[in-house]
Amino acid sequence: MEIRMNEIHKAFGKNKVLEGVDIHIKDGEVHALMGENGAGKSTLMNILTGLHKKDKGTIEIDGKEKTFANPKEAEEFGIAFIHQELNVWPDMTVLENLFINKEPVTHFGLIQTNKMKAIANEQFEKLSISIPLQKEAGQCSVGEQQMIEIAKALMTDAKVIIMDEPTAALTDREIEKLFEVIRSLKKSGVSIVYISHRMEEIFTICDTITVMRDGHTVDTTPIPETNFDDVVRKMVGRELTDRFPAREAKPGEAVLEVKNLTRKGLFENVSFRAHSGEIVGVAGLMGAGRTEIMRTIFGLDGKYQGDIFINGEKVTVKSPSQAVKLGLGFITEDRKEEGLVLDFPIQDNIALPSLYSFTDKGLIGEKREREFVDMLIKRLTIKTESAKTEAKNLSGGNQQKVVIAKWIGIGPKVLILDEPTRGVDVGAKREIYQLMNELTDRGVAIIMVSSELPEVLGMSDRVLVVHEGTIAGELSKDEADQEKIMTLATGGTVND
Template sequence: MQIEMHGINKSFGGNAVLKDAGFVLADGEIHALMGENGAGKSTLMKILTGVYTRDAGIVKVDGNEVVYKNPQEAEAAGIVFIHQELNVVFDMTVEENMFLGKEIHNAFGFCDQKAMRAKTKEILDGLGVDINPQTVMSDLSVGQQQMIEIAKALMVDARVIIMDEPTAALSQKETAVLFEVARNLREKGVSIVYISHRMEEIFELCDRITVLRDGQYIGTKMIKDTDMNDIVKMMIGREIGERFPERDVTIGDTVIEVKNLSCGKTFRDVSFKVRAGEVLGVSGLMGAGRTEIMTAIFGNMPNVTGEVFIEGKKADIRSPWDAMNYGIGMITEDRKIEGLMLDKSIRENITIANLKRLSKNGVMNKKAEADLVAEGIRELHIKCTGSEHEASNLSGGNQQKVVFAKWIFTEPKVLILDEPTRGVDIGAKKEIYSIINELAAKGVAIIMVSSELPEILGMSDNIMVVHEGKVSGFIGKADANQMNVMTLATGGTL
């Protein structure tokens, strides 16, 4: 299927999101659609699939101009959008999700369970995915759920599949399976639009790259004719320099020490230290227990044993409030669910963690609040209309900066970062890395959990690797490389 989009304009409430944007998709290719957060990538694809109506422009499918009124019309034409937030019903089985609204009925009008089960197995086998059709969706990993979404697309004979950040929550193994499936689909003539901020993935998987910037079409390149620096310049309009900024920090004394932290079968005997100005990278495969360990340190997990010491003194942490009182802050893995109040303003989000600082005897100091929020917006370069800008209307990178501002102003001694750049474009990532370095320079002890190996290798002074709930080893900066990290992450030894 060939798709052409030219001169696409779209505004929301006077805000022009797309301005003369375009995109051309060829038969049987994997085509990356890239741009900073807020560049208009998802909006362009939502116009293609009938979620939004374009204000101007032309959309052609196989040479014929089309206007899909809704996603169902686009799906009937063979174009399926797999969104970042998966559209699955978690308490239903795989086959029930596959046939929801598309049930096969027998001669008596009842659902033909046998036929649906057989069809589900046929499609999953065709993808090379070993999943029992009767498994409840909530029992599957995120990667397996992603495969079910692809299977649903193939069930309606999709000729174009749009994938929005498909590997954001996948392990390396699940990502490898997804890539193999994508390549097999390409061989069968299915075209894939691949939206991602992960440069390494784009250059490994895709055939071409189209870049949008500020809602406008910038250009299209063949993968073999370009490189990462070229694409970054197209995305942000300038050279970005070194991907991971240099950090000139004198590492001081131990700020936090964790001894024999355990929680049932989730993790066991976890011990480590982080010093002032040090960035401890925490790596491991999905499900290894990294997030759970950090959640326990922050006092948000029951039935935890072990000890935590802050600046040499034992800390009695039974709740996040206790953790904050000991000078621990935590930026959680999912900013939209746990990190932000999406329906509240930037001001309210920054203020919520700083009430003690901004109030006296229960009365808020409005001037101090306004000054603090203005400083956060200015220092972290948050792109917004002002302090009352609603968090849900910010790009992903700017949402993450709001979360950083919230915690930075608590002046933590220890800051735990769980996937700090997930879903964030490369320009915003560089800014977040600079913020991390600035905090380290002020003597904050940083614990950074990340699934992106280049990030772990580029930002860490020391790396702690977790395997199946246990610390499998530590790697100093001099020995930090992908092979050593993956060896420990998979249960090996160095």
């Protein structure tokens, strides 16, 4: 299937999102679509699949003009869209999610559960997925939910598959398996539109790259004819000298210490310290227990065994509100479900954890709150028309900045960042890294959980590696490299 989108325009109110965008997707190619958050990538694909209506321009499929009324019509035609924000139904099983509105039935209208299981098992085997089909999707990790979405799209026998940040929550092994599937699909003539901010992946798996900036097409180039710096320059309109800003760590006293922290079946005897002014990276494979450890420290998941100390004083953290009072902030990996109230304005999302500081005798000081929010919007360069804009109307990267802003606002002693740059473009990533440096310069202790090893190596002063619910090892900045981290993450040992 060959697709041409010509001179596509789209505005939401006064906000012009697309202004004459062109893209040509050829049969059996992996076509990268890159640009900073808010460049219009997802909007362009939403127009292709009928979620949004274009204001102007044409869409041609195999030489004939075509417009879809809705995404279901596009999917039936052979175009599937795996969205960045996952669309699983948390209270339904994995199997039910895979077959929503597509259940095979008998002549009498009875659902053929065994047939569903056979199809699902066959697809999961191709992707090396080992998630129980009867498990509730809401109990699956973000990475597992991502694999469910990928499997669901591949089951539609699509001719074009749009993947929006498909590897954001996947481990290196899962990414390589996905790439094997993509290469196989490509050989069979399936086209992939690959939206990602991970430059290494683009140069590994893609054939062609289209770069967008501020609602315009900047350039379309075969991958062998371009390079990292060239793509970044086209995306941001300027040189980006260093991927990771320089750090000069000056660790102080231990602000957070956990001793023998345990939750049976999830993690056991976890002990570590985080000092003021340092970034502690936490690496490990998906399902190793990294996120569960952090959620427990923040009081999100109930009772635990072991001890937690803040500034040397033993505390019992029973709830997030108590954690906030103790000086802990937590930026969750799942901003859609846990990080934001999507129907609330940006202002309310940012101010929510800090309301007590604007309140006098039960009344919120609106002027102080507005100044506080405006300062953070400006500091984090959140792209929005107004602080009154609802969070759901922001791009993924700007939503992530709102989540970061709300926790910076409480003035934390310890800030836990779980996948802080997931779905964030290269320019915004650097802004977040610079912000992390500024916070540690002010004495904040940062714990950064990340599946991106370059990020872990580029920003951490120490690296803790988690394997099957235990701390498998700790590496200094000088010791740490990808090989050692992966050795520890897979149960191996590292020689001194």
